[in-house]
């Protein structure tokens with residue numbers, strides 16, 4: 128029988144009713160994991176679970192939907208209790224739920240409500256989920272936690288509250304790596320560049336703007352990323368293929384944060400020239 132990379136593993140993925148989380152959930156199920164997925168809406172998460180289970184059909188893994196707002200302490204506790212009731216322990220947590228809010232701008236224009244909302248879903252949520260998952264994970268011999276951040280948090284770009292909240296994940300993750308490494312719990316962050324989820328494609332192409340092209344020009348690989356490319360990286364960090372990797376920040380950004388602006392690199396480093404031996 129084929130051994131899948133997550134055979135026998137159980138996982139929780141937050142924010143999986145659409146976008147990147149849903150694609151990660153599909154890959155996890157395909158790779159044999161039993162996975163609980165959550166979002167704030169029962170309808171949306173049940174629909175996503177039915178779609179994923181339909182796609183993997185008689186496959187090795189399954190997904191189980193649970194409604195949970197990751198900013199709500201009692202919801203998160205119920206998510207973890209529900210997972211432990213349904214599945215055999217928790218080996219993997221993917222703190223994916225997150226996002227920015229329209230009112231989030233420069234520091235002097237962000238209001239406190241937006242600031243708190245952003246910290247809530249992007250930092251407090253991952254903290255609550257990690258806090259509730261760590262004890263059962265440790266009791267069960269360890270596991271892997273992956274936090275989804277943004278390339279914005281590595282640099283001075285993007286919306287203030289969103290970038291600040293996502294940057295907090297680096298400290299949270301390193302602390303988990305250090306405090307719970309002795310219990311075989313690993314913790315890593317991925318920092319995403321622009322990822323073309325269906326929603327984002329609709330937003331960006333409707334209509335395409337000059338800023339869109341300017342942003343694209345900043346990517347050394349000359350394109351934005353796909354949710355499947357993020358899912359592959361999460362699979363690596365969740366699985367035993369990365370068993371000696373913990374406490375790291377892993378950019379999945381097409382080289383966006385690797386150097387200075389492409390406008391600078393292109394003429395100075397002659398990057399358009401095809402390399403010859």
Ligand SMILES: NC(=O)c1ccc[n+]([C@@H]2O[C@H](COP(=O)([O-])OP(=O)(O)OC[C@H]3O[C@@H](n4cnc5c(N)ncnc54)[C@H](OP(=O)(O)O)[C@@H]3O)[C@@H](O)[C@H]2O)c1
Nearest residue numbers: 142143144145146147166167196197224225226319321322
């Ligand atoms: N796409 C990008 O270009 C990009 C770039 C950098 C970083 N990221 C990060 O990658 C992650 C996924 O992004 P995405 O583009 O896939 O976002 P998305 O399409 O907006 O999906 C976000 C998911 O999170 C859920 N969610 C939102 N708030 C929640 C809450 N309080 N509790 C539980 N679930 C919640 C949403 O479901 P409900 O609405 O049903 O609750 C949805 O399933 C986010 O953390 C985002 O910050 C994305």
